Each structure stands twice: as C-alpha cells, then as structure tokens.
Amino acid sequence: MFSQEQAPLFDGVRKHAANKPLQFHIPGHKTGKGMDKEFSEYIGENALSIDLINIEPLDDLHHPHGMIQEAQQLAAKAFGADYTFFSVQGTSTPIMAMVMSVCKPGDKIIVPRNVHKSVTSALIFSGAIPVFVHPQLDHKLGISHGITPEAVEKALEANPDAKAVLVINPTYFGVAADLAHIVEISHRYEVPVLVDEAHGVHIHFHDEMPVSAMAAGADLAATSVHKLGGSLTQSSILNLREGLVRHEQVQTVLSMLTSTSTSYILLASLDAARRQLATKGQDMNTHAIQLANDARQSINGIDGLYCAGEEILSSEAAFAMDPTKLLVSVKQLGISGSEAERWLRKEKNIEVELSDLYNLLFLITPADSVEEIQQLIDALTDLADLHQAEISATEIEVSIPEIPVLSLSPRDAFYADTEAIPLTEAEGRISAESIMVYPPGIPIFIPGEIISTDNISYIQRNLEAGLPVQGLMDESIEYIRVIKEHRAFR
Numbered sequence: 506m507f508s509q510e511q512a513p514l515f516d517g518v519r520k521h522a523a524n525k526p527l528q529f530h531i532p533g534h535k536t537g538k539g540m541d542k543e544f545s546e547y548i549g550e551n552a553l554s555i556d557l558i559n560i561e562p563l564d565d566l567h568h569p570h571g572m573i574q575e576a577q578q579l580a581a582k583a584f585g586a587d588y589t590f591f592s593v594q595g596t597s598t599p600i601m602a603m604v605m606s607v608c609k610p611g612d613k614i615i616v617p618r619n620v621h622k623s624v625t626s627a628l629i630f631s632g633a634i635p636v637f638v639h640p641q642l643d644h645k646l647g648i649s650h651g652i653t654p655e656a657v658e659k660a661l662e663a664n665p666d667a668k669a670v671l672v673i674n675p676t677y678f679g680v681a682a683d684l685a686h687i688v689e690i691s692h693r694y695e696v697p698v699l700v701d702e703a704h705g706v707h708i709h710f711h712d713e714m715p716v717s718a719m720a721a722g723a724d725l726a727a728t729s730v731h732k733l734g735g736s737l738t739q740s741s742i743l744n745l746r747e748g749l750v751r752h753e754q755v756q757t758v759l760s761m762l763t764s765t766s767t768s769y770i771l772l773a774s775l776d777a778a779r780r781q782l783a784t785k786g787q788d789m790n791t792h793a794i795q796l797a798n799d800a801r802q803s804i805n806g807i808d809g810l811y812c813a814g815e816e817i818l819s820s821e822a823a824f825a826m827d828p829t830k831l832l833v834s835v836k837q838l839g840i841s842g843s844e845a846e847r848w849l850r851k852e853k854n855i856e857v858e859l860s861d862l863y864n865l866l867f868l869i870t871p872a873d874s875v876e877e878i879q880q881l882i883d884a885l886t887d888l889a890d891l892h893q894a895e896i897s898a899t900e901i902e903v904s905i906p907e908i909p910v911l912s913l914s915p916r917d918a919f920y921a922d923t924e925a926i927p928l929t930e931a932e933g934r935i936s937a938e939s940i941m942v943y944p945p946g947i948p949i950f951i952p953g954e955i956i957s958t959d960n961i962s963y964i965q966r967n968l969e970a971g972l973p974v975q976g977l978m979d980e981s982i983e984y985i986r987v988i989k990e991h992r993a994f995r
C-alpha cells in the first residue's frame with residue numbers, strides 16, 4: 506500500500522518516459538519531435554516526454570486498474586472519500602456527472618438558484634426538474650451566499666420524491682452554509698447531497714476552513730484541484746461516499762462524458778497535488794490565511810474600501826468562510842468593480858480573480874509572499890487616493906436581480922421551437938437560453954425562466970459597466986432566443 510508521501514502515477518509516467526520506448530502511437534508529436542519547434546522549446550522536454558495517452562503500461566482512466574487506480578485510492582484516503590475519480594475536464598464535467606448519476610428525465614433535484622452554468626447544462630442533459638431554493642442575499646456586497654438548512658428542509662417536505670440536493674460549498678466568494686446540517690436533513694429523507702466544491706479543494710486540509718463536503722458526510726463532491734489545490738488547469742476530482750449513490754454508476758456516467766484521450770500531464774499533476782495537500786496542506790494554508798488576514802486588516806484601514814471578514818457570517822446560509830478570499834467592495838469610491846479591475850491592470854499590472862458591479866475578488870494562496878501582498882495594498886491605496894473626492898459618506902445601495910420564475914423545464918425550453926427577439930422587448934417571454942456574467946458564471950436567466958424588466962435592466966447595467974456578459978447565441982447581446990408563442994388562427 507502506498508503512503509501519502511508517494512505519487513505512484515507521477516512516478517509511473519516519469520519512469521515510462523525515462524525508459525524512452527520507441528513510440529508508434531499517438532500523440533503524433535512523439536515527445537515533441539514532430540511539433541512546432543518554437544512551441545516545443547517553450548514548453549520544454551520534460552512536459553512533452555509525459556504528454557502520453559492510455560497505452561497499456563500507463564493504465565486507463567476509463568477502467569483504472571494500475572497506477573491511476575493507486576493514485577485515485579490515495580486521493581480518496583486524503584479527502585476522506587470512499588472513491589475518488591480523476592477528471593481532465595475541469596469540475597464542470599464532474600458536476601454534470603453528479604447530476605446525471607442520480608437524476609433521470611423528469612426527476613426533481615433541489616438546487617440553489619445561484620448555481621454555476623455547468624449545473625444548468627446538467628439539468629438540460631439529464632432532463633431533471635430543478636426545485637430552486639433562494640440563496641441568502643447580501644445587500645451590502647451585492648452577492649449571494651449559501652442556502653439555509655431550513656429552506657432545504659422546506660423544499661424536501663414539499664418534494665420528498667426529490668432525487669438529490671445540490672449545495673455550493675463554499676461559494677466563489679468563500680462563504681459556506683452549514684453543510685453538515687443540510688446533509689443531516691437530506692439523509693433523513695434518504696436523499697443524497699451533491700456538492701459543488703469548485704472553490705474548496707483546500708478546505709479539507711486546514712482546520713480553520715469551512716468543513717469540506719466529505720467531512721460533512723455529503724455523498725458526492727466535484728472539487729477543483731486545479732483552482733486552489735496546486736494541479737494544472739483543467740485537472741479536477743469527483744469524490745464519492747458510498748451508500749446512497751453507487752460508484753459503478755458514477756464511473757459509467759463520468760466515463761460517458763469524458764474524452765478517451767486523457768492527458769497524463771493533467772493526471773500526473775493531480776497525483777502530485779494530492780501529495781502536497783495531504784502532507785503540507787495545513788502548513789501551506791496557514792501561511793495563506795496569515796497573509797490574507799493581514800491584507801484584510803490593511804485594506805480595511807484604507808478610506809473608502811471594505812474587505813469582507815467574519816462579520817458577514819450571520820446565519821446558517823453564511824455559516825463559515827474561507828479567509829483566503831479577499832472580497833473588496835469599491836462602491837463607496839463611486840466606481841464599479843470592473844473600473845477598478847481595469848485601472849489595476851493598466852496602471853499596476855495587477856490581475857484580479859474577478860470583478861462585478863461593486864467588488865473585486867483577490868485570491869491569496871500559499872504561492873503568495875509578504876512583498877506581493879504589500880504591492881497589492883499599495884496599489885489599492887493609490888486607487889482609493891485617486892477617488893478620495895468622490896467617496897460617499899452615505900451607504901451606496903446595491904441592487905441584486907430578482908430570481909426569475911421557472912415556467913418550463915430547462916430541457917424542454919432548450920429543445921422547444923424558438924425565435925430571436927430584441928432583449929429589450931423580451932419582458933414576459935420564456936428564455937430558451939442562459940445568460941450570465943462570467944466569471945462567476947451564475948446565470949441571470951436559464952432556459953425555461955420568464956424574462957422580467959428588472960433582469961433586463963440588470964443585464965444592461967453589467968454591459969454598461971463593461972462586465973463580461975455572455976451566454977446568448979447573439980454575441981452582441983442584443984437578441985435573445987425565446988420560446989415561440991403559438992397564437993390561435995383567426
């Protein structure tokens with residue numbers, strides 16, 4: 506049996522490459538020799554030597570029985586899961602696999618409305634009917650938090666035939682609901698809990714973080730190792746606790762959604778990231794938390810800025826937070842988050858995680874240093890100085906769009922007869938498309954929802970602020986596809 510200090514998949518792939526077999530298989534570049542020279546030299550020999558696919562000695566992600574199985578078993582142990590499945594398609598595919606493993610067409614699933622677009626895709630693919638639960642809204646910051654256990658209980662009471670409850674733990678902004686309580690309630694109804702843990706891979710490895718999905722007893726969790734766990738972009742995992750969900754079903758569905766050509770660079774990076782998280786996760790995250798807490802304090806000392814801290818935790822929907830997320834409200838400066846983002850890019854060569862109408866989000870990770878944090882504080886001080894004259898003494902009102910009413914299942918709406926009409930004239934019509942600001946990728950409408958003027962003006966405000974509104978087939982965001990209305994003939 507391997508220990509957490511080892512990385513059997515990374516080692517196995519490296520050994521295979523070091524043996525320099527004569528290759529008569531894909532990828533055709535054969536360790537970079539057949540590749541554009543400028544690119545291969547830039548990427549480097551080591552990376553190209555392990556750009557391999559599932560030949561027999563290297564195991565197969567679709568039927569793991571060798572080094573991939575060993576690496577997945579080590580990951581399961583590290584995350585406290587019964588099974589871990591590796592993904593080379595980010596967390597979006599594991600999220601779809603979670604939903605499609607437990608829901609068939611017509612089944613109900615309880616979901617918060619502020620879900621990522623991959624959940625909307627999962628609803629369309631599976632044909633499941635969402636029972637939406639309102640997330641708690643933060644009217645000071647203009648963002649959504651988690652859902653309350655009480656709301657989940659009400660939804661389950663009204664829909665005891667639901668096939669799953671989906672929870673975001675934590676949100677993009679690092680706020681977590683009382684997940685253990687939600688799990689306890691759902692399990693009383695024998696309903697499995699599926700967790701979107703895209704922003705929480707590291708929380709399992711530090712005791713000052715919100716409780717992780719597996720530690721809370723959830724059944725499935727799609728966890729982005731690539732986001733905050735140190736693996737390469739697009740590598741991710743799906744953790745499973747067996748009981749209410751069968752691992753064979755999850756493996757089958759995940760496999761159906763996954764490419765047969767799985768990147769060993771990504772898979773090996775997952776194995777190495779797991780080793781680092783399991784053996785050094787606590788120390789590394791202590792460093793990140795310390796940096797972030799110091800930064801939070803400094804930012805809150807800058808006139809006109811506010812960096813959210815534990816004071817926003819006021820209910821079971823905002824129950825715990827990941828302190829390494831620095832959510833900075835710039836609204837009192839009289840500018841939007843996106844204006845601040847552009848200024849930081851242009852004047853300070855600083856890139857943020859995201860901005861919205863009111864806020865900036867900075868991620869602090871174990872990779873950061875005291876000097877880099879100081880550079881950020883200095884830049885934010887300059888930004889605030891520039892706007893001192895505009896600082897508002899009265900609290901600026903924020904607006905959060907209404908959650909639209911769902912009138913058709915997302916799948917029925919997606920496949921219905923549609924027509925394109927100007928967005929400005931779409932009030933009262935049923936959307937056949939999703940539209941969102943990305944990041945964070947939370948839909949303003951999903952297919953099947955009734956378009957309201959409030960939501961149209963929210964889209965307009967985001968566009969005017971220069972935020973990345975996307976999702977419509979018409980990239981100019983002028984026309985939206987809506988369900989065709991069939992009027993009676995005269």
Ligand SMILES: Cc1ncc(COP(=O)(O)O)c(C=O)c1O
Nearest residue numbers: 594595596597621677701703729
């Ligand atoms: C809340 C949430 N869930 C899921 C995802 C999807 O993750 P990935 O980009 O790894 O597919 C994201 C990505 O930003 C996200 O923010």
